[in-house]
Amino acid sequence: xxxxxxxxxxxxxxxxxxxxxxxxxxxxxxxxxxxxxxxxxxxxxxxxxxxxxxxxxxxxxxxxxxxxxxxxxxxxxxxxxxxxxxxxxxxxxxxxxxxxxxxxxxxxxxxxxxxxxxxxxxxxxxxxxxxxxxxxxxxxxxxxxxxxxxxxxxxxxxxxxxxxxxxxxxxxxxxxxxxxxxxxxxxxxxxxxxxxxxxxxxxxxxxxxxxxxxxxxxxxxxxxxxxxxxxxxxxxxxxxxxxxxxxxxxxxxxxxxxxxxxxxxxxxxxxxxxxxxxxxxxxxxxxxxxxxxxxxxxxxxxxxxxxxxxxxxxxxxxxxxxxxxxxxxxxxxxxxxxxxxxxxxxxxxxxxxxxxxxxxxxxxxxxxxxxxxxxxxxxxxxxxxxxxxxxxxxxxxxxxxxxxxxx
Ligand SMILES: [Zn+2]
Numbered sequence: 001x002x003x004x005x006x007x008x009x010x011x012x013x014x015x016x017x018x019x020x021x022x023x024x025x026x027x028x029x030x031x032x033x034x035x036x037x038x039x040x041x042x043x044x045x046x047x048x049x050x051x052x053x054x055x056x057x058x059x060x061x062x063x064x065x066x067x068x069x070x071x072x073x074x075x076x077x078x079x080x081x082x083x084x085x086x087x088x089x090x091x092x093x094x095x096x097x098x099x100x101x102x103x104x105x106x107x108x109x110x111x112x113x114x115x116x117x118x119x120x121x122x123x124x125x126x127x128x129x130x131x132x133x134x135x136x137x138x139x140x141x142x143x144x145x146x147x148x149x150x151x152x153x154x155x156x157x158x159x160x161x162x163x164x165x166x167x168x169x170x171x172x173x174x175x176x177x178x179x180x181x182x183x184x185x186x187x188x189x190x191x192x193x194x195x196x197x198x199x200x201x202x203x204x205x206x207x208x209x210x211x212x213x214x215x216x217x218x219x220x221x222x223x224x225x226x227x228x229x230x231x232x233x234x235x236x237x238x239x240x241x242x243x244x245x246x247x248x249x250x251x252x253x254x255x256x257x258x259x260x261x262x263x264x265x266x267x268x269x270x271x272x273x274x275x276x277x278x279x280x281x282x283x284x285x286x287x288x289x290x291x292x293x294x295x296x297x298x299x300x301x302x303x304x305x306x307x308x309x310x311x312x313x314x315x316x317x318x319x320x321x322x323x324x325x326x327x328x329x330x331x332x333x334x335x336x337x338x339x340x341x342x343x344x345x346x347x348x349x350x351x352x353x354x355x356x357x358x359x360x361x362x363x364x365x366x367x368x369x370x371x372x373x374x375x376x377x378x379x380x381x382x383x384x385x386x387x388x389x390x391x392x393x394x395x396x397x398x399x400x401x402x403x404x405x406x407x
Contacts, residue, residue: 310353
C-alpha cells in the first residue's frame with residue numbers, strides 16, 4: 001500500500017496539515033529489526049540514535065508521503081556502531097526503496113528537468129540515489145564475472161576536454177566498467193580489478209588503434225587477440241572524406257565559384273550519412289556530387305567500400321580490404337593514400353576483427369548512448385555520478401518500476 005513489504009508493521013497513518021503530507025508510522029517486524037545496516041547481520045542494540053526519522057515515499061496524488069520510524073543504532077562485529085537496517089529503505093537513504101527505484105527508472109528514460117519537476121527532487125539527490133542503486137546491483141551481480149570478449153573505448157565529454165575509459169562485454173552487450181581518464185594508469189585499474197586469472201580468461205579485446213591500450217592489454221591479457229574496432233576505422237574514412245570535401249570547397253571558393261562552393265557545403269551530410277539513411281534531397285545532392293565532382297565522389301565511394309569491408313567480415317571482408325588498399329594506393333587523393341598507409345599498419349588487428357566477426361554495432365551504440373547520457377548528466381558535478389548513470393542504463397542495473405513487471 002505504501003510500498004512497504006511484509007517485514008514492515010504499520011502503526012498509524014496521519015495527515016499532517018502544514019506540510020500537506022501523509023505520515024505513516026512504521027517499524028520493522030520482529031526478525032527484521034536489530035540488523036546491521038551494512039551487512040544485515042543481527043546485532044545487539046547500541047542506542048536510540050537520532051530518534052525518529054522520516055523517509056520520503058512516492059507522492060499520493062498531490063500529497064507528499066513519508067514513512068516515520070525510530071532509527072536505533074546497533075553494534076556490528078564487523079562494521080562497528082551503525083544505524084540499524086530498515087526493510088523499506090537502503091542504508092543511508094533519505095527516501096524509501098520504492099521512491100529510489102522510481103527515480104532510477106526515470107533517470108534512464110527522461111530528461112533532468114522532467115524528473116526534477118515531476119518527482120519534486122534535486123538533481124544532486126538523483127545522483128546519490130543512482131549511485132546507491134548501482135552499488136546494490138553490482139554487489140548482487142559482479143559485472144566483471146565471466147568476461148571473454150571485451151571492447152575498450154575512450155569517450156570525450158565537456159566539449160572534448162575530459163575523457164572516460166569504458167569497457168563493454170561483447171557477449172552480453174553490457175557496459176561493465178568505466179572510469180575517468182584515458183591513459184595506461186586508468187586502464188590498469190580495470191585489469192587490477194579483474195585480477196590475474198580473469199585477465200587470462202579474456203580471449204578478444206577490441207579497441208581503437210591507441211598505443212596505450214595496446215600496451216596495457218599486452219601487459220595483462222596473455223591469451224587475448226587484439227582486434228581493431230571497425231567503428232573507429234570507418235570514422236577515420238569519414239575524416240579523410242571530410243578533408244577532401246573541405247579542400248574542394250576551398251578551391252571552389254578561391255576560384256570564384258561561390259555557387260558551387262555553397263552547394264558543396266550543403267553536401268556534407270549527404271556524404272557523411274550511411275546511404276540507406278539518406279533523405280530524397282540528400283540522395284539528389286549525392287547524385288549532383290557524382291556528376292560535377294569526380295574526385296569528391298570517388299572519396300565517397302572509398303569511404304563506403306571500407307564500410308562494406310566490415311559489413312561483410314570474414315574471408316570476403318579481407319579480400320575486399322585487399323582490393324580497397326590497392327585502390328587507395330592509386331587514388332591520388334592525399335587523405336585516402338594516407339588512410340591506406342594507416343590501415344596497412346593496423347592490418348593484423350583489423351583482420352582479427354574480420355576473422356572473429358566482432359560486432360561493430362555494440363561499441364558504436366554504447367559510444368553514442370554515453371554521449372547522450374553525458375548531456376543528461378550535465379548537472380552532475382562529478383564524472384562518478386555520470387558513470388553511475390551509465391552503469392544503471394547500459395550495465396543492466398536499472399530496477400523495474402515498482403509493482404510493475406520488469407520491462
Ligand atoms: Zn555489519
